Amino acid sequence: MHQIEKIKMSDNLCRSALLLMLFIAILIMNRQVSGEQLAAGGKGTEPCVREGCHKEHPLKSGKMPRETLVSSPLNIAIFIYENADELDIFGPREVFGIARIMSSSGGGIFLVAETAEPVTLAGGTKVIPDYAFDNAPKPDIFIVPGGTGSSKQAENPKVTKYISNTAKNSRWIVGVCTGSILLAEAGPAKGKQTTTHHLQLDKMRKINGVENVREGVRYVQDGNLVTSAGVSAGIDLSLWLTEQVYGADVSDKVKSIIEYYPDQTVKVAPIVKTGKKMPVDPVCGMEVDEKTVIKVEKDGNAYYFCCEACKQKFLEK
Numbered sequence: 001m002h003q004i005e006k007i008k009m010s011d012n013l014c015r016s017a018l019l020l021m022l023f024i025a026i027l028i029m030n031r032q033v034s035g036e037q038l039a040a041g042g043k044g045t046e047p048c049v050r051e052g053c054h055k056e057h058p059l060k061s062g063k064m065p066r067e068t069l070v071s072s073p074l075n076i077a078i079f080i081y082e083n084a085d086e087l088d089i090f091g092p093r094e095v096f097g098i099a100r101i102m103s104s105s106g107g108g109i110f111l112v113a114e115t116a117e118p119v120t121l122a123g124g125t126k127v128i129p130d131y132a133f134d135n136a137p138k139p140d141i142f143i144v145p146g147g148t149g150s151s152k153q154a155e156n157p158k159v160t161k162y163i164s165n166t167a168k169n170s171r172w173i174v175g176v177c178t179g180s181i182l183l184a185e186a187g188p189a190k191g192k193q194t195t196t197h198h199l200q201l202d203k204m205r206k207i208n209g210v211e212n213v214r215e216g217v218r219y220v221q222d223g224n225l226v227t228s229a230g231v232s233a234g235i236d237l238s239l240w241l242t243e244q245v246y247g248a249d250v251s252d253k254v255k256s257i258i259e260y261y262p263d264q265t266v267k268v269a270p271i272v273k274t275g276k277k278m279p280v281d282p283v284c285g286m287e288v289d290e291k292t293v294i295k296v297e298k299d300g301n302a303y304y305f306c307c308e309a310c311k312q313k314f315l316e317k
Helices: 002-041 086-103 150-154 157-168 179-186 198-205 233-246 248-258 308-315
Strands: 045-047 056-058 076-079 109-113 141-144 172-175 219-222 225-228 294-298 301-305
Touching: 076 086, 076 157, 086 109, 086 233, 086 248, 141 157, 141 179, 150 157, 150 179, 157 179, 172 179, 172 233, 179 198, 179 225, 219 233, 225 233, 233 248, 294 308, 301 308
Parallel strands: 076 109, 076 141, 141 172, 172 225
Antiparallel strands: 045 056, 219 225, 294 301
């Protein structure tokens, strides 16, 4: 009899332990969901634009996209056209395609052309688009490649209208190589810092409304617009954006799978909106404006920080 009571007591203890473990697991899951909700719609973070810095800093404005770790499926559209460059298209397509699989985030990657007819690219590759302008889904990430055919596309009002309208509804707008010129002609790149193929920098600067074209950099981020230098620089841009959207772990896996390890000293150009020399955040090295950023007086010296995270790290030293 006593043995039966001991067995019943043991069973009750096991059930209690299992219930406790289940309760703890639910609490952990809820904390993870809350973190994802913050990244998707709370104050969130934004990428540091210092060369070589891959840190996320608290968001300072409402202009940056919210996701730093994907919590919902993303659609990625790549505009294709006659004589677009193959690598401008399939470099980013490869990076984001693998990232989507590695993150298990779902969503789709599709090619969009003016019509549903096959498109012949600059190297002779024939590609069948997934959608035409009139039936393409709205993307979260919109990629415009360059190529020898970009000048002709810039003169096509149907193309510039599609680019303008699609960019307005996209979380990220990407211009690869002379795709940046298409974005400038269509409007989304006007008034922002950009870059393009080094042989087309002067052409970019002559476009009405284009203000600050950077040279000697692989890619430039200004708000939700990211533009790259020529051809292979689109892969560097895509890996950077993969890290912002899917996280550093996914970005590292993509680099390993495609065996691409770019020069770590060449990164996104810092955004500088004035011509004067600006102070530098002593933690991340980002150039900052002393009129708008966080200032700390310490040991008789003034220090300026791009965000609270950098300030706290400095003060903890």
